[in-house]
Amino acid sequence: MTLAPEELQTKGYNSYSFNDFVQKREELDWYKDEPFLRKTVEKFLGKEFDTIHERLLDFSPKVSKDWNRLAEQLARPEVRPYMLHYDAFNNRIDRIVRPSETHQLEQAVFGEGLFSSKMSPWESFVKRILIHQLGEAGVACPLTCTHGLVALLGQFPDDEYPELHEILLHTKEGIDGDFAIGAQFMSEIQGGSDLPANVLEAVPEGKYYRLYGNKFFCSVAHADYSVVTAKISGTDRVSTFIVPSWLPGDKVKEKRNSYQINRIKWKMGTAELPTGEIQYDGAIAYSIGPKDKGIAVAVGIVLTLSRLEIGIACAGFMLRASREAHLYSDFRTVFGQKIKDYPLSAGKLKKIENAAQRTTAGAFKIYDLFLQLDKPLNPGLKSDQPLEVRKQLFNLRELVLLQKICTTSEGAEVLKExxxxxxxxxxxxxxxxxxRIFRDVVVNEQWEGPRNLLLTQIYRDISRVVDWYAPDEFVRNILEGASEVTIEKFAAKLTDLLKMPVLGHVSDESIEAAIEWDAFCSAFFKAYQEVALNEIRL
Incomplete structure (x- = not known):
């Protein structure tokens, strides 16, 4: 028997529907319907804006709709990546099994050629902010690692290894439409972020090397090529290497380059991303960069780009969080009025929006400085560089570190709100x-150096350059455009903190100093973001 609508209402049937909200959310265009992002793009792209704006209008619907649907499907717990160690004939293959949606998304994203010489840095940058709004989705970390690999190969061309030219072509421009994926394997069980503690051994064999030992935390374990740190036999200095996952002709046979993937990590976030433990047993490796400066090469180029990208990702995360929270607050009615019409909710929404816009403005401003500088990625500052150049490079270095720790911390808070x-x-x-994105932010806070490590690094950096870069001048340069009161306040506080035992032995005094340093860095970077935001609003 079919009941009339009015009868259904009287028999406990609830006709409430989220359809209007869901439809509006699915119809959103993450670029076209984000006025602040478009305004920021217009300010920073200048003469490039008109051309890139049109490309973004074509690109954004793919991310907002098609790719977002794939990201939601591949995030299901039952399709998380897993290992298939052996084939049917008992051959060790260590196949990482991922859902078909991941392969579709990966091919679409990498097929854009985001690091190709055909695409301008600004176009790639804005497209990546849009892609990051998917969350990790199995592609964000691979994109970041590939960017680092491309930059490393470009920084240190080496005619001794023709293989490196092929790897650069494969990752940057693609070969027959196929774009390779990069990774970076640096952490070992005994050291984590402490790269000097690496014990992975690189044994010379002619002009090549063979790797022996273990890497304990290896994201993008499915990559085609990886940047690996190791110590050359008989030395105590870490060097950097490029390692192909398969030698020519072996990928189709699933015969890996003399290494095994012991297992896939079970992580709280970035769950779509295969993070493994790798055991090398004679893998062929190509040395890259100065052999006695492997840590400086790895940190100054690869990790710097990764840290920079994490700040860009947080801008994307927060923009999406703000957009969807505002949309829902305008849809949902509770106790007779919409969520957005309650002062407490309105205040929270305003706070979320401000954080998203500050973070976006700061990410653009830092990237603008990155593009202005000649060779901004350096394995250490050089004393023979002009003083003003050194100061600008130092500013960029510290801003990248500050952005990484501050945006991930605030990002987790914004997502929670x-x-x-x-x-x-x-x-x-x-x-x-x-x-899902909340968990990704929390994991991103640990990537490429957790908060305490980078806070320590920033303090040491500033302490080491005081003879040629006074603390008050550093503050004034970073906060150019802020009020004089703000500049003087932060300059005075930094000068005082450099006299305190922030990195001293544990005591009541050093603990208090460390707490003040942590709070200073957060407030200082937020002041920088406010300057960036005000520049866009003008």
Whole structure:
């Protein structure tokens, strides 16, 4: 028996629907419907804007709709990557099994040629901000690592290894439409971020090397090529190498380059990304960069780009969180009025929006400095460089570190606040992408050096350059455009902190100094972001 609508209402049937909200969310264009992002793009791209704007209008619907649907499908727990160690004939293959949606998304994203010489840096930058709004989605970290590999190969061309020219072509321009994926394997169980503690051994064999030992935390374990740090036999200095996952002709046979993937890590976030433990047993490797400056090469180029990208990703995360929280607050009615009409909710939404816009403005401003500098990626500052150049390079170095620790910390807070706007629905994985992106932010905070490590590095950096770069001048240069009161306040505080035992032996005094240093760095970078935001609003 079929009941009339009015009868259904009287028999406990609830006709409430989220359809209007879902439809509006699915119709959003993450570029066209984000006025602040478009305004920021217009300010920084200058003469390039008109051309790139049109390309972004074509590109954005793919990310906002098609790729987003794939990202949601491949994030399901039941399709997480897993290892298939042996084939049917008992051959060790260490195949990483990933869902078909991941392969579709990966081919589409890498097929854009984001690091190709045919694409301008600004176009790539804005497209990556849009891609990061997917969350990790199995492509964000691979993109970042590939960028680092491309930059490393470009910085140190080496005619001794024709293989490196082929790898650069494969990762940067693609070969017959196929774009290779890069990775960076540096962490070992005994050291983590402490690269000097590496014990992986590189044994010379003619002009090549063979690697022996273990890398314990290896994201993008499915990559075609990886940047690996190791110590050459008989030395105590870390060097940097490029390692192909398969030698020519072996990929189709699933015969790896003399290494095994012991297992895939089970992580709280970036779950779509295969992170493994790798055991090398004579893998062929190509040395790259000065052999006695492997750490400087790895950190100054590869990790710097990764840290820079994490800040860019946080801008994308926060923009999406703000957009969807505002959309839901305008849809959902509770206790007789919309969520956005409650002062407490309105204040939270304003806070989320401000954080998203500050973070976006700061990411653009730092990237603009990155593009202005000649060879901004350096394995250490050189004393023979002009003083002003050294200062600018130093500014960039510290801003990248500050952005990495501050945006990931605030990003987690912003995502948590945005989730709370949705109430109970905010923690439902099928209802919202925000819980997944929240976990990705938390994991990103640990990548490429956790907060305490980078806070220590920043303090040491500033302390080491005081003879040629006074703390008050550093503050004034970073906060150019802020009020004089703000500049003087931060300059005075930094000068005082450099006299305190921030890195001293543990005591009540050093603990308090360390707490003050942490708070200073957060406030200092937020002041920088405010300057960037005000420049866009003018």
């Amino acid at each position: 945005a989730i709370s706007v949705f109430g109970g629905h905010g923690v439902m994985e099928e209802f919202s992408s925000l819980p």
